[in-house]
Amino acid sequence: MVKIIVLVKQVFQTADLKVDKASKTVVTQGVPRVISETDKNAVEEAIRLKEKHGGKISAVTMGPPEAKEALREALAMGADEAFLITDPHFEGSDAHATASVLAAAVTKILEYDLILCGAYSEDLYAFQVGPRLAEICNLPQITYAAKLTLEEHRVVAERDLENERQVVEAKLPCLVSVVREINEPRLPTLMAIMAASKKPMNTWSAADLNLEANELGFNGSLIEILRSAVSAGERRRIMLQGEPKDIAPKIVKTLVEEGVLKAA
């Protein structure tokens, strides 16, 4: 029996995001919201561990009320209960403020052996929340897990460090952040998503977690965003036509002219 907390984040479907050229802001209206991909891997891994060892999975998210959909999907995949941590005061939270709120939530759930989360979120790619949460809760942590096995009182993980793999272990309770390579998340059917509406969904506000206003949102954040800019990377769209043997030298010539290649 293993008690697992899975952290999920709802993000905008990044492929659908566009930038308003005039205001240089990201247009989010009408863009679908989904569970961040590596968080799905975390949910899947939790389900696989439960299938093997038995236990209970609690899915937790901090976000706007719409984030309930992400939790519902996690429940549809196989989580047993869900906690939506939402409060208008959370707006503007950076990784530190978010980790603090999650730490309060995780502490309130109390019983857990393992916290699983994605190594990063698909919108900000900051790689911050998991490690900060482990620090605040004073837990051992393993990041970038590409393989995970649960043994008595400990986990063994293979960390994917791009050009090498590192095998590490940690005592339970601990936090493990996972990368996409760890598994193929299952896709719940629409019926399963609907059936998941019968599973327990808890909503907690800042007050439920006994958090003070000065710890939250902008006030609780260490990072302040001064301005955002659009990096405009227009493609050159050069089209060369003809037989391959004629085009090849032209490609080389063009690349030299563009400064991509250096002429010998």
Add this chain to the structure above:
Amino acid sequence: MYAVLSGFAVVFLYGVFRRIRVYLRGSSLIGLDHIPERIARTFKNVFAQRKVAKKTYPGLMHILIYSGIIVLFIGTTLVMIDNDLWLPLFHKQILVGYFYLTFETFLDAFGLVALAGLLIAVFRRVVSKPSNLPTSRDDVFIFSILIVIVCTGYVMEGIRLAVDKPPWAPWSFVGYRVALLLDASGVVDPSLIRFYNGLWWFHVLLAFTAVASIPYTKLFHIFTSPFNALFLHLRAKGQLSTPFDLKQVMASGSFDVKVGASQITDFSWQQRLSFDSCTRCGRCSNACPAMAAGTLLSPMHLILKLRDQMFAQSRLDGGSAILADIVNPEELWACTTCRACVNECPVLIDHVDSIVDMRRHLVAEGKLDRPKRDYLMNLNNSSNPYGLPQSDRMKWADGLGVKTAKEQPEFDILYWVGCSGSYDPRNQAVSKAMVKILQASHVNFVILGTEEKCNCEAARRIGEEGRFQQSAIELIELFKKYNVKQILTQCPHCFNTFTNEYPEFGATFRVIHHSQYIEELIKTGKLKLKEGAERIVTFHDPCYLGRYNGVFDSPRQVVSSLGNVKLSEMKRSRENSFCCGAGGGNVWYKVEQKKKVSVIRFEEAQKSQANVLATACPFCTSMLQDASVAAEAKESIEVLDIAELVAAQV
């Protein structure tokens, strides 16, 4: 004799009972509706052998055996009734005078008919050996016993005629010749009667054995096929079964519906009856594109595996035999739902229905590979299979002056562009051609623009029923909001789903495929075409337009009206058309194939000597276009949608 007969009857009845018990295991009988239609179907396909006769040589074989044995059976039964029932009861006989003589000639002739059929059957299995025709103990047994029964019948008749020498003997023209032979060989003497009696018992016992063996061999199709024809669903060809009604499920709030088939008892009893109807004729597998491409799927073997599992499970006494033990998911995913197998099957097995049932279970389990998962996720998140932004759906129409239903609420026809017509560059060209045709014909049409969403046709065929129904509910609402009376579509898959599947969910609009609509525009003179170049065109029938919906002539009419065009048919066309390999969701994931289905089809097109391969389906266009690139054809064939051919001459 009758005591012996009753023994055989008990064996026969037990065999029948044993099989019926297996069909009915774990499910209740379905009620019968539309009885006249069902009876008509049974007559057409079983008694009139319509589908059997589709293949000349094996068809002839079957009809000879079928009619020969039936006539002999009825004839012998008549003799039995005449001698053992009519005579003792009424003290006279029916089979007398010229009626009897004609009866004798008739029976002798049909003995030859049966024998001819049996010899063809033996020849096929021993000499010509067509593919996918496994010969089992059943076949050896059936052919031997029937041949011996017919031959001993003739010998007995010969002995009777040789001993009695009645003046009418030549009427039994075969038996008479046997009698002449016996006479000539000098074996006719009174002791022959003893031999005759022995032979008579031998003949009778063999005949009883043959009948009693029916429920233990593939001969049981004699009973299963008419009942299968009677009980098979009456849905349209293009309408899949509906395992649950999403609206009802949402209203009731109980979502724990078991969807799909994971074990044999999850199929309906009629499906199980159909598995047992299979006669291993191999026609389905010979027509199957997945089989031709060298995938794991062979529809016949799949059905036979299901049947074997069904009987294996019956011995497990309540245990649940899991289909996963015998069916590899890759077999199921290789099916393009092209319906060639169903079209071929002489005993009306619906392979596609059962394959989709098993896929539904795989989807419910959620363990799909990444391409299938991505496909379904894209539908969830982006309302199109490509995962492209919904806001880009109308980009193809930039500068064409096309209005949306929102902008222009008064319109005659809604042009449903479809996902591939909206996002796939190859098929955007077809959409533009359609717009050109519609504008030139002054049709008052609109599109839905960014309000159009995938109708999830392929999702349904992959097995995600809930997603399909949710989208159907939403789209029908949208169509009602804009008071849509007519929908025009260039995609046969959308066409089929709107036509055959939407009425169940409350749709009432008329659906028209662009091949039909363009034909109409040309016929009524609304669309005038310029002179075109001289070409040889071959038309590839899309499965969901032709085989599913019977639209064969409209696209050919459109091609003919281009002028200067010679239509050259491929070897397999119309009802027998060969799939492009994209259907049933196959276009969205990869199936391990030895030779691509699309390449097989493209090579067939090359043999037609055509310089244009015309299609009327976005997926066929994409698949065959890709195949033409892969084939590196020296004599290039242009792959074009009929709308593009027409638009070029507007």
